[in-house]
Amino acid sequence: MIQTEQRNFAPERPARVAPPFHGLREPLAISDITTGGSKLVPVSHGLSEPLRVSDIRQYVYCPRIVYFNYVIPVPRVTTVKMEEGLKSHAEFSELESRRTLGKYGLEEGTREFKVQLESRRLGIAGRLDLLITTASNVYPVEFKDTCGDPGLHHKYQLVAYAMMAEEARGKPAKAGFIYVIPRKKVFKITVDESARIFTRKIISAMVNIIRTGIMPRRTRWGGRCRDCEFRNYCRDA
Numbered sequence: 001m002i003q004t005e006q007r008n009f010a011p012e013r014p015a016r017v018a019p020p021f022h023g024l025r026e027p028l029a030i031s032d033i034t035t036g037g038s039k040l041v042p043v044s045h046g047l048s049e050p051l052r053v054s055d056i057r058q059y060v061y062c063p064r065i066v067y068f069n070y071v072i073p074v075p076r077v078t079t080v081k082m083e084e085g086l087k088s089h090a091e092f093s094e095l096e097s098r099r100t101l102g103k104y105g106l107e108e109g110t111r112e113f114k115v116q117l118e119s120r121r122l123g124i125a126g127r128l129d130l131l132i133t134t135a136s137n138v139y140p141v142e143f144k145d146t147c148g149d150p151g152l153h154h155k156y157q158l159v160a161y162a163m164m165a166e167e168a169r170g171k172p173a174k175a176g177f178i179y180v181i182p183r184k185k186v187f188k189i190t191v192d193e194s195a196r197i198f199t200r201k202i203i204s205a206m207v208n209i210i211r212t213g214i215m216p217r218r219t220r221w222g223g224r225c226r227d228c229e230f231r232n233y234c235r236d237a
């Protein structure tokens, strides 16, 4: 089980003010948006689109990544390591579809792979690796091609998927799983109330960065900057 210690990830003191995010707009009334005669619920936080669930993972890793993704988008480079990770992820998904649910401690359940989820109430969207649905619960599963144990950034991404899955399927999500591919190890993550509250706080903090255009302070963990693709843009990293 990974640590469940929670820290305050709210944006810290501003480094400098950047131009406003071009996709930002004022919250819309439900009656403002219609599609083919049916009403589309506006995204709760008032940005033009839901944020990505992967943004939650990146925010917990380093809040500044959200700034570079949304406020001053910079060119992204796909490294060989990233491409290899995507390939191994796809191969694992294919194999997993032929295996049983035993490693998750479940006797029964239906499996759906690559499930697109969106919650306009939470203001997030993303594609979940695997969703297991039993008679009484849903369990989100994320596959990670990482060497160590899952970190808090993986945990809160999973919690966000759990919150979206229960909204989409109408069943509670009390737990989820992170499968670490290289180690063939499953980590069970409890989705309790404090984790849900904290996930909502992360979403609010990300929206605040985008709305204000203020660069948050760098991560406290300097080692994370070594291989970061944004290193050239962080003068203090």
Ligand code: SF4
Residues within 6 Å of the ligand: 062, 063, 064, 065, 217, 218, 219, 224, 225, 226, 228, 229, 230, 231, 232, 234, 237
């Ligand atoms: S270089 Fe460091 S401070 Fe800058 S975005 Fe990457 S992890 Fe964050």
